[in-house]
Amino acid sequence: MNHRDGSSPAPSVGAALVVLSALLILTATTVGLAFLELPPAVHVGLALTIAAIKAALVAAVFMHLLREAPATRLVALMAAVLLAIFMLMVTVDVRHLGG
Amino acid sequence: MSERAPRPARIAPAMSEAVREPFADPAHQRDAVALGMWAFLGQEVLFFGVLFVFYTHLRVRHPELFAAFAPRLDWRLATAMTVALLLSSFTMALAVRFAFVRMRGKLLSSLLATTALGAAFLAMKGWEYAHHVARGESPIVDLADELGPGPGLSTFFGLYFVLTGFHALHVLGGLVALGWLVIVAWRTTAEDLRGSPVMAVGLYWHFVDIVWLFLFPALYLAGRPA
């Protein structure tokens, strides 16, 4: 092929297959957990954690964030942190209002 | 000022096919496109973030809505949609790889596979919408219908349609971009393939996938599935 296989940012076919399998297994897990008899807070916590792991896998490998420059990773991180702050403050306010 | 369009002098003519405006070489351009695209996705995170804050607000204030109405959503169909999107992300990642190593045939087939999986997702979504609207589960019903005045069926399905609707529109946009990539790849020889546009669309496509990865448990698995 043409020059520099290393110039591709995307994962190799093998690595992509591994990530895909992990994503499918995690999907089956989160569906299965939804049927268990657990307190609501635990349900939310588990579902959110698994979704976050899946998102991180997609971002790190499929979106090759791990191979990108520090500035690119920083921009992605900032967006995630900012959303967390936004959500936290609004939730804190809503909860403290009561009623 | 002169009437000439700006063309940087620094670009060597041999590279003019692969590189646009102010960049010195293909790696530099790819790097800049990746940063620009991630900045764009950063704004998308907060765009959808508003919807998730709205969701959190409703879930904290009115958990009973989720217990009552979330079981009406079809978790089996949604699981199938999740699998379709995950597979499409996989084929998209391959497409980016094949674009950079200039394997035109494999690029075209991965792009077409991604398009087909995305279209399958939208078809399932459309079927699901039609099903809910037919059963009167839409935001446009009279408030008094179900639980009497106050938050009720139309609130929950309003949330459902707004959240999934914005996501579905993004999928649709992704399909248009994918169609454009297919046409470009079709018309280009292997030597002239450019990786950056495929990568940019790919990043967008994966992001739309990630949004769904959160919507799926948030809506479909929120109540005890029936």
Place this chain on the structure above:
Amino acid sequence: MRSWLTTTDHKRIALLYLGTMTLFFTLGGLLATVIRVELATAASDLVTAETYNRLFTLHGVIMVFFFLIPSIPTFLGNYLLPLMLGAPDLAFPRLNLASWYVFVAGGLLTLTAMVAGGLDTGWTFYTPYSTTFSDSHVVLAVLGVFLAGLSSVFTGINFIVTIHRLRAPGLTWLRLPLFVWSHYATSLILVLATPVLAMTLLLVAIERGLSIGIFDPEAGGSPLLFQHFFWFYSHPAVYIMILPGMGVVSELIPCFSRNRPFGYEFVAASSLAIAVFGFLVWGHHMFVAGQSYFASVVFSFLSFSVAVPSGVKVFSWLGTMHRGSVWLTTPMIYALGFVALFTIGGGTGLALAMLAVDVHLHDTYFVVAHFHTIMVGGMLMAYLGGLHFWWPKISGRLYSERWGRIAAYTLFIGFLLTFLPQFVLGTQGLPRRTASYPPEYQFLQALSSAGATILAVGYVLPGIYLLASLVRGRPAGDNPWGATGLEWRTSSPPPPHNFNKAPVVTEDPYDYPRAPQPTFIGAGDV
């Protein structure tokens, strides 16, 4: 004409923005004129209360979204960033052109809403009034603002990538001009805050169409949620407006003090700190809106901390002048006006950040005067200062220094006369947004309207002598002010690719002790 509408040259796109925004500014100014004429007397005799609501709403929408937010970034930033970085253009030139078209489309939608009958929600589009009760053209207007926001996002992305990836060889981060630093911080806010407004406005439009109840407590929503969303964007938006202005002033003061900026690293870092803190204080707009006490206390505390990096900047400007030799040209008068008015505006902001004081002053003329001092006094002074500083570079011509100084002083006096009385009106308890008021406030209101007349003269004057300079002005030369910075090393106006020979940077920024001598000899002084 066609070559302008299809250009991807950042300098031409900047001028397209300048033209568009000047039109919007004129329109917003005319609306303000009608408002001030109405307020000159206590009764509502010129316009009805309904018309008055539409006037101040459109004045706010046009000035905030179509002038203040885009002004310095899309005009001066667009023009100067590649020049300051030694780059041939922005990273994505076609995206840059697209952002202008999106901006114009948004402006046209908003103007359509205005011509069709206007809207009366206030520029903040507060629910439930905007979603349920107002019968004005809310949907058209919010879609227009949505498009303006999209245009901002495009510009922000372009700036971030350009600053990261297109710096000239040798131009390290700590050699960047402070203008670039402040635009970097601004771009981060543009990219990360604007989408929140975009989605919020879409939700308002959806609510008007479908009545889902997102902001309606009857249906499980909350009007407070709208305010959280809106201010999560709109407070950082204040810093979108003021940070580029600070960047301009940080260029002007070292140049006209012939001195290095005092504490360069701290000024650069304070831009980033303002961007970060700016994201954490939105709740201080909601102290009396029914927000929980806990959240109010947290937001009040954070609002005080944002004053620290702003203070760092003010002290740096004073420190720079302290050991320099100040040269009072037109741009420098604007810069000094900025420092004075920004300090007044910032200090009164702290008064409003205090929970107890805010309960008294909320929604009074004190608030109006406070943000106009920051926005008009601060931001617009910086904009005009920047315009006068880089005008010789952009046009290649010198304007009349005598008229420049007259206009700058006129503006400053007009501004103080307009808005200082409004601070007093606010502490006396006069609520804002009313067409009529009790007669005992008549004197101060009339004083404010008189000041506005002087202010208007101050705005018209630069329009005249700057345009005249295009015809009659003397050639400016490459570097009339003897300034440092890469933009002064190329011709005036710069060639299409900005530099005939790609620049290489070998020295620290603002090396004024060794800067070239000014070639400019103003109205009789050096």
